[in-house]
Amino acid sequence: MPEDKRTVKTCTETKVVQTHRVFPSDLNHHATLFGGKLMSLIDDTASISVSRFARNNSIVTASMDKLDFLHPIHSGHSVCVETYVTGAGNTSVEVFAKVMGEDLVTGERYIGATSFISFVVVKEHEDELIKLPQIQPETTEEKMVCEGYEMRRQKRLTDRDFNIRFAEAVSMLPPWLDEKEDK
Known part of the structure; x- marks a missing residue:
């Protein structure tokens, strides 16, 4: 197998950290941070990691592969989203997101969620060559x-192939129409 001649970037070079205060307008009916709001924060932060890695702004979110909500984040706490690139293919880039909550009164910090997000670097021009770097982990966490x-x-x-077949089988009829199974 020929040696990979791509440039190398460290996870640290792609790291992005955003911290926000959780306001009442950010809450769900359980008085904790709304999951959709957190997903938006994660996607935004992770997209910056990808642009730092690829040095390209023509990126799209391909999937949020896994999002595990581990601890509720309450009103008045802070939410800190930390992301970094964990792998790359020819045009795809994987990013890990670590979400930390902090009770700003007591100083208690906790892991609120973790996630993996995939992005695709898109060609702006037909003849453009996309050559992504390799990623080099340094810390124990990054290596793991x-x-x-x-x-x-x-x-x-594998999931993408299934999802394509699945989407082809899902009805696109409006829900108010009576669809009969396999007439």
Whole structure:
């Protein structure tokens, strides 16, 4: 197998951290941070990691492969979203997101959620060549997270094929029409 001649970037070079106060307008009916709001924060933060990695703004979110809500984040706490690139293919980039909550009164910090998000770097011009760097983990956490990249990538490829077939089988008729199964 020929040696990979791509440039190398460290996870740290792609790291992005955004911290926000959780306001009452950010809450669900359980008085904790609304999941959709958190997903938006994660996607925004992760997209910056990808642009830093690829040095390209022509990126699209392909999937949020896994989002595990581990601890509710309450009103008045802060939510800190930290992201970094954990692997890349020819045009796809995987990003890990770690969400930390903090009770700003007591100083208690906790992991609120973790997630993996996939992006695709899109060609702006037909003749454009996309050549993504390799990622080099340095810390114990980065090494552990990056170690599983290839397995997660293979699962995404398998899932993508299934999702395409699944979407083709799903009805596009308006829900108010009576659709009969296999007439």
